[in-house]
Amino acid sequence: MAVSDSSSEHPGANLASPDTATLEAAAEWYAELREAAPDSPRHGVHRDWLDQHPSHRQAWARVEKLNQQFQTAPSGMLQPILKRARSTRRRSVELLLILLMVGVGILGGGWQAGLHHPLMADHATATGERRQLRLADGSLVHLNTGTALDVHFDDKQRRIHLRQGEIQVATAASDDKRPFFVTTAEGRVRALGTRFLVRRQGDQSRVTVLEHAVDIHPAQAQGAVTRLDAGYQAQFSDNQTTPPQPVTGRPAAWVQGQLIVSDWSLARFVEELSRHHKGVLSHDADVADLRISGAFHLHSTDALLDNLAGTLPVRIRRFTPYWVRVEPLE
Amino acid sequence: MGAENPALHEQVHTLYSDHHRWLLGWLRTRVSCSHQAADLAQDTFVRLLGAHQTGNPLPSIREPRGFLTTIANRVLVDWIRRRSIEQAYLDALALQPEPCAVSPEERELIIEALTAIDRLLDTLGERPRQIFLMAQVDGLSYVEIGRRLGVSVTTVRKHFIRAMASCLQQLDD
Numbered sequence: 001m002a003v004s005d006s007s008s009e010h011p012g013a014n015l016a017s018p019d020t021a022t023l024e025a026a027a028e029w030y031a032e033l034r035e036a037a038p039d040s041p042r043h044g045v046h047r048d049w050l051d052q053h054p055s056h057r058q059a060w061a062r063v064e065k066l067n068q069q070f071q072t073a074p075s076g077m078l079q080p081i082l083k084r085a086r087s088t089r090r091r092s093v094e095l096l097l098i099l100l101m102v103g104v105g106i107l108g109g110g111w112q113a114g115l116h117h118p119l120m121a122d123h124a125t126a127t128g129e130r131r132q133l134r135l136a137d138g139s140l141v142h143l144n145t146g147t148a149l150d151v152h153f154d155d156k157q158r159r160i161h162l163r164q165g166e167i168q169v170a171t172a173a174s175d176d177k178r179p180f181f182v183t184t185a186e187g188r189v190r191a192l193g194t195r196f197l198v199r200r201q202g203d204q205s206r207v208t209v210l211e212h213a214v215d216i217h218p219a220q221a222q223g224a225v226t227r228l229d230a231g232y233q234a235q236f237s238d239n240q241t242t243p244p245q246p247v248t249g250r251p252a253a254w255v256q257g258q259l260i261v262s263d264w265s266l267a268r269f270v271e272e273l274s275r276h277h278k279g280v281l282s283h284d285a286d287v288a289d290l291r292i293s294g295a296f297h298l299h300s301t302d303a304l305l306d307n308l309a310g311t312l313p314v315r316i317r318r319f320t321p322y323w324v325r326v327e328p329l330e
Numbered sequence: 331m332g333a334e335n336p337a338l339h340e341q342v343h344t345l346y347s348d349h350h351r352w353l354l355g356w357l358r359t360r361v362s363c364s365h366q367a368a369d370l371a372q373d374t375f376v377r378l379l380g381a382h383q384t385g386n387p388l389p390s391i392r393e394p395r396g397f398l399t400t401i402a403n404r405v406l407v408d409w410i411r412r413r414s415i416e417q418a419y420l421d422a423l424a425l426q427p428e429p430c431a432v433s434p435e436e437r438e439l440i441i442e443a444l445t446a447i448d449r450l451l452d453t454l455g456e457r458p459r460q461i462f463l464m465a466q467v468d469g470l471s472y473v474e475i476g477r478r479l480g481v482s483v484t485t486v487r488k489h490f491i492r493a494m495a496s497c498l499q500q501l502d503d
Binding site for chain 1: 410411414415417418419421422423439440442443444446447448450451453454455456458463465466467468471472485487490491492493494495496497498499501503
């Protein structure tokens with residue numbers, strides 16, 4: 001297996017899937033063409049759009065696939081069937097058993113390793129991978145490296161459960177009245193029309209507010225709410241929240257695939273970078289206190305490290321492609 | 331594809347030989363039919379083998395049975411979805427004024443399509459879901475939907491596009 005052989009954001013995929021923007025464009029084309037006259041010049045424009053990029057065709061193939069499913073289903077009966085199936089499920093004894101089971105499992109805490117595995121999450125990124133996700137209400141979620149989350153949307157609330165890693169949430173400016181929450185093992189963050197980061201580290205969750213504000217409710221702190229405004233960050237455990245601190249640096253730079261640091265120690269830099277690096281990345285104690293500033297591209301941690309060797313008195317030692325160590329030059 | 335990941339196969343094989351029988355017993359307490367329980371147990375292990383597609387090996391599992399039951403729960407939820415659709419479809423067929431002949435193959439395809447649609451619409455709120463179905467299934471214009479629901483055409487269009495995009499995102503290439 002090659003390491004960071006390209007800037008691909010989806011390692012393992014033979015052919016990259018169409019990105020969110022392309023799928024949205026396909027949805028818009030579909031919405032427009034279904035009401036366009038047969039001789040509308042827009043059909044020609046649409047054909048040009050299809051020819052522009054293979055991913056456009058790929059996205060459109062999904063539209064056709066969806067239509068295929070709707071054609072297979074009996075249209076006259078479809079809505080009553082879906083409605084009835086949903087209501088039987090709500091009353092289902094099996095489903096109740098499952099919910100009880102999961103609840104007990106979480107309280108028991110005995111199989112944490114399994115529960116937290118990304119395989120069980122609705123959406124996940126591998127190490128070094130970043131991805132964006134458009135939610136049904138139009139909100140946009142960016143997943144940083146090694147992140148796993150579940151989406152729970154229902155009539156009463158919009159909720160994302162962050163199992164591990166880091167996300168940026170930009171809630172949609174919409175007329176949706178349902179409250180928007182990000183939950184973690186430590187507690188609940190309520191979005192107040194906003195853009196913010198949530199990151200899980202050990203048994204702490206860190207929240208950084210970029211626009212507007214959020215409310216933080218640690219799970220075990222009865223009724224204790226901390227309002228966090230734009231430009232501030234705070235950490236919370238399951239029973240308390242640290243006092244808000246002003247945001248320093250550019251914590252959301254990873255959304256653009258960058259790591260931007262100002263006067264960091266090399267030790268901190270390597271620690272941050274190791275989140276994005278497939279394998280073991282470590283440093284020699286002698287270089288830990290070197291200072292580093294700059295903007296770095298995250299798409300190849302190997303190229304980034306080589307670059308580092310050009311600006312600091314360090315050398316990069318690769319025992320294997322997975323095991324890399326930053327050492328003093330001499 | 332699967333053969334590329336011998337470590338995962340090895341891991342799943344060990345889980346299978348150590349816990350398959352136990353999982354079967356666990357499933358039997360949840361579904362009444364033992365054939366069904368056997369199928370669900372099989373599906374659970376097949377899903378574990380599918381894990382290589384996410385690029386992640388399985389974790390070192392401290393509580394393999396807890397781990398297995400979590401996966402089995404997902405399989406069960408899917409099964410409940412399918413069964414509820416199947417039942418609702420058969421009920422709807424029975425209500426048809428004219429008896430219509432549907433071959434078993436056709437029936438299978440229809441139920442599969444209905445289940446897939448049901449799953450795709452799961453994440454949508456009540457309103458976008460309704461708008462999407464009115465447009466996509468009933469073939470109503472945005473103006474007509476807006477009139478019936480008492481909302482603006484822009485809102486209808488916006489919800490429709492969002493619902494469509496959400497479905498496209500969930501589909502595979």
